[in-house]
Amino acid sequence: MTTEPEDDLYDRIVTPYDIRGLFRAEVDPGLAYRAGAAFTELTGAGTVAVAHDARASSPCLADAFGQGVLDQGADVVDAGLGSTDYLSYVSGRLDVPGAMITADRAPAAYNGIRLCHAGAVDVDEGSGMELLRRRLRGPRPPLADRPGSVLPARLLPDYAGHLRTLVDLSDIRPLKVVVDAGNGAAARTAPLVLGHPSIELVPLHFELAGPVPHWAPYLADVGALGEKVRESGADAGLAFDGDGNRMAAVDERGAPVPPATVIALVAGRELARRPGAAVVHDLLTATSAIDAIKEAGGIPVRSRTGPAAVKALMAEQDAAFGGAHSGHYYFRDFWYADTGMLAALHLLAELGESGRELSELAARHDRYACSGTLEVRVPDPLAALQRVVRHFAAEGTALDHLDGVTGELADGAWFNVRVPGTGPVVRVNVEAGTVAAMERLRDRVVEVVVSAGR
Template identity: 65%
Template sequence: MRESRGTAERIVGPNGIRGRVPDELDAGGAYRTGAAFALLTGAPVIAVAHDLRGSSPALADAFAQGVLDQGADALDAGPGPADCLTYLSGYLDVPGALVTAGHGPGAPHGIRLCRAGAVPVTEGTGLEAIRERLAGPRPALTDQPGSVVRAPVLDDYARHLRSLVDLSGIRRVRVVVDAGHGIAALTAPRALHHPAVELVPVRFGPGNDRAGQAGWDLGERVRRSGADLGLAFDTGADRCRAVDERGAAISPAAVVALVAARELARRPGAAVVHDLITSRAAIEAVEEAGGIPLRSRVGRSAIRSLMAEQGAAFGAAASGRYYFRDFWCADSAMLAALHLVAELGETGRRLSELVAGHDRYPRSGEIGVRVEDPMAALHRVATYFAATDAELDRLDGVTGEFGDGSWFNVRAARSAHLVRIHVEAEAPAAMEALRDRVLSVVTASAPAR
């Protein structure tokens, strides 16, 4: 990383460090980030983990060296997913960092940071200080450098996840797991280790982790093997897609319905946080299970903060991230997968039966639209729909809800000149009509009312 304010501004975003290797983020940049983080936290020990991307171990080592040169010890956790670092930071009460990357060749690398207790470091809680240090002079070395402590924790992490989901007495469940040549190849066999769980591994070896590779043939593999469930994890095991025994995709709304009901059975009447683009079907399932749904802005930090504030039992994002009170209010795809296995094993029913009815509202999916001025586009949307029967709010972008249950949300993306649109309605034709109406306003060619 070139030592300049411009580079620091580019790679330090609202939720972590992110830059292309080696042009924006290299070993030198990782070293300085480690040093800056050690100075920020003042902690005697900082945990460091990394994913399986080829350049991640070297960046993690450089980050750790920056920590050591500021006098703190580096707890080297080795390879692991983000929720493994959550476990380590939460269980040992130490700050931590995960070096990870997006999918595909040349995808940006990132460094996620958390304080002791798995509390994320974001803009306003420390990242601005990291940015300033990266833009400033190289930090001085301490007279007493720290030491490296090797502490691979995958087995302990897996045991902790299993302690949160009771698999005792379940019937036999066959699960196809597509690791996409990523970190789930290390974590799934450990987390799903149980006499009643038969794991069918797919893409567990090293390989090209290009985007979209995991899960493309998951349904076919499930049908061919007679499995009860199929799970496809992304490269970093941050998210997981599921299919039922027929090979049909399970929507995030259905996963929310099943997992929320299980968490609410343990904590009747508790709150469940959902982001404001979550399907109404999931929200209704929470209410039917006796929970109190709470709307949140989109994003990890917003969901986790509201969960902690309200003592929520569970949290969910429409993107397929699932958050657990008993897991430091953090998300864990593997923990959600364990809940699906437990539900199948306890009920003895097919997954297609369990999720029936939880995906009943047509959705547009996320639509990205490039515009010259995102704020002006949001203003057009708010002005236009204020003159209709829509009930508007500005919790995150502009959301409009109608009396028939249909709704839309338009938000400005972090990328310049881009807005994101989500629409849901009772029927396909109604969804398409509302979608087209919102699109026309966003692109400044709104039809006459």
């Protein structure tokens, strides 16, 4: 591991949401062992579940983390290779804390550890991550008098079976669906979850490969998926990220289906089962999805960005469903955890029951123009944020500070500017009623952001 001061290392790799860094140089088996021991001491758990993604470096880190658990006298549920939502299932079903060895969307040279309390409750800053960071800086916990035991538990079929009980596919028409697993964990989970007599799966990038070379960051590039859909005459295409928990979709033309459309379609189905329930959405979710929630009789509840924030608010509101602009979809029937596979089942059920093309279903929710997330480099992100606040407050724009600053204009257009804390950048999102209006507002906001650093 690197020889830089340990405080600097832990400040960098122990983020508010996970442990993540360069494999070997920053995150190696030694760190994984210490994290397993510290997490066991922190939770006081008698059993910890451990799963890992398809990166070549993940099995050795899973073994090392598990050994740290065992040496503290706790048992390890060895869940093996799977997706992050598979680990959520194991944690929720067995009611034990869990560790997922994954670096999510980071490049192949990275790896890391995501942690959850029993019941698939995220560990983040304020619920244990800050304590874990402190314990990693301290001495290694002493060995227990008696080590724990390894409990092999390959529960992928049970995970798939649980998801299949939540969506009825019995009345769908025959569908041909391309699935891009990105050489990641979805190559294992998708056939089990989506396999159905009425669904012909066309696999794309299903070879398990450590570097997950075909996975695109943020699922933004679905060009290969769209091309395969057109080439094969499929009804839809689904893509999953490296650890298999996020999902992106394309229609029969290969055109991307925005996450807001997926939120709208899935929310309608969940609200048909639970009329009047709350549906949580992050504050960057397009207004079309919020409109759809209201039209379906639901109560839209606005959240900060990030899985922990959405899940906590869902539990507080007893929400039926939650969605985020980034392609995360959360379900009350899945311990409030996110699972792109369950969202995919709902999408295919809606497509198969409606008798319409996916492009038709999506068109109903194409009401606003969105910029997507823009990353703008500035020398001082906090100064840039304050400049935005001063500038638009002086114009009389209604502002709120739930997450960064959000401004809402009189015509319903809105913008959000956030400081992600991942370098000298701010993130900008803009929505308006037309493309031209969106571009004008986007350019205004970016100009104010950039001028803050001049």
